Amino acid sequence: MPERIKNIVQMMEEIAPPYLAEEWDNVGFQIGDINQLIDKAMICLEVTDAVIDEAIAKGVGLIISHHPLIFRPIRNIRMQDPTGKMIFRLIQHRIGLYCAHTNLDSVLGGVNDVLATILEIKDTIPLNNTRFEKYFKLIVFVPHSHVEGVRDAMCRAGGGHIGNYSHCTFQTEGIGTFKPLEGTNPFIGKQGVIEKTPEVRMEIIVPKEKLDAVVQEMIQAHPYEEVAYDVIPLDNAVNRHGLGRVGKFKKPLSLFQLCQKLKEKLGTASIKFVGDPDKQVQKVGLCGGSGGEFIQEALNCGCDCYITGDIKYHDAQYALHTGIALIDAGHLETEQIICADLARRLEEAVQAHRYDLQILLSQTNINPFQVL
Ligand SMILES: [Zn+2]
Structure with missing residues (x-):
């Protein structure tokens, strides 16, 4: 089954978050239909006519480029202009374009x-x-039956990443107490009776940009009507980008x-x-x-x-x-050393998500210089 461009964009944004791009830059999904289904993505440093020829010949549905093709605002898209021609050809052949530039430099x-x-x-x-990435600690109390589900949901939404490690959490066992009051529909226990139940206290770190999404996913995966959780700002910077x-x-x-x-x-x-x-x-x-x-x-x-x-x-x-x-x-x-490394990391992400997607590395020589 081919994969949606949207999902490949999401993997790219985990590798190189767009908020790390310089203000003057233009990164992200630049051309195409984010919902298009594709089975091949190709990585290159720069989009050229020859790279587009290669993409067409190989049936590529998305080009991932380091240098943005659309950089300054454009007033027209014409076949007679070099950039216009490339944009025109990409659209004509239904090839999407995603660019990760200074965000991929800094991350x-x-x-x-x-x-x-x-x-x-x-x-x-x-x-x-x-840039110091601001982090929060999210602590949530989960019954044993839902520990894995809640952990998975929080990690999928962007929590628990430290360096090259994902799913970083810490859990301790304890007893939670609560008394469901009138009008409740408790997952465990009865109205008006104090309940004591074994729970896991799960801790996870979350970057500021992902906090809302992680909390939302956690609440969705959690079985309780009222979820008990704490969000604590952290003073120790975990990641330094620049x-x-x-x-x-x-x-x-x-x-x-x-x-x-x-x-x-x-x-x-x-x-x-x-x-x-x-x-x-x-x-x-x-x-x-x-x-x-x-x-x-x-x-x-x-x-x-x-x-x-x-x-x-x-x-x-x-x-x-x-x-x-x-x-x-x-x-x-x-x-250009980034291309092979990016291909390797995307390939790993594709396997982890079990996507049916081929990651190609462009073989086109884009160097305009020759040396005598
Ligand atoms: Zn460059």
Whole structure:
């Protein structure tokens, strides 16, 4: 049975919540019918005409792209304009489009974490625009018969996620007491009699954005007429999202060795760098894609080197003057690593949901540059 685009969008939004996108960005479901049934979704960094050709040839119903196709407001959709033509063709061939851009950059486990992991950079924290996700603790008292159902409902609605772990709850046994008053229709006990019943106190953490949904689902799955639960705001930030990352190598390496490592790990044809090739690098800042604007932040963090793409000439001159080493490993090269990782994570989510959906990784070369 094919799957609704809506359900794939939901899986994507769990991986990269849209509220983490920068204000100037345009992310989410951009083109198509959210209720359309599809059996293949394809991941790419960027939508091009060749990527659309590939999607048509492979019978893909949804393209998931990192770069948004619709970025600035559009006034018309015409075949004679490059963006217009792509939008037109996607609609013509009933191919939906979903984009996860700066939300996928900022989220824990997103573009920058994948880049840091590939380079074996440890103890990373965000480089810029750090956002602390506000969390709540939800405590609910459940009879034994409904423990699994209530847990499942709360986790499905977005509770109980810590890092890469789902279904994180804690439960203790106890005795609940209550006296059903006149006009009630109790699940357990009789009107006017104090009832003592074994219950489980279940605790779960919930991000602020999911709190209403989790409480609603919990009440739906709970058998009691009046559900007893507490919502407590937490002061300990559980997740820190943000643009770019700062971290450390276990052992220092020379700038030259780091360039070689990047070339090898990212499979790039060429790398540009600024600084003494023998400079020892241990603390490093990085930002996949076009991160030239964060050189100052990397300097402020005391980084020996900053890795990104699209570095401008004058920014390189500035870095040389301040002493921070720079590596321009390419916009596309520092970001395309996310595609395979995203495919793997979506595949896991598809299996967990038992969806009948194939996740493909685009094989089209989208690099506009050639190197001589
Ligand atoms: Zn990019």
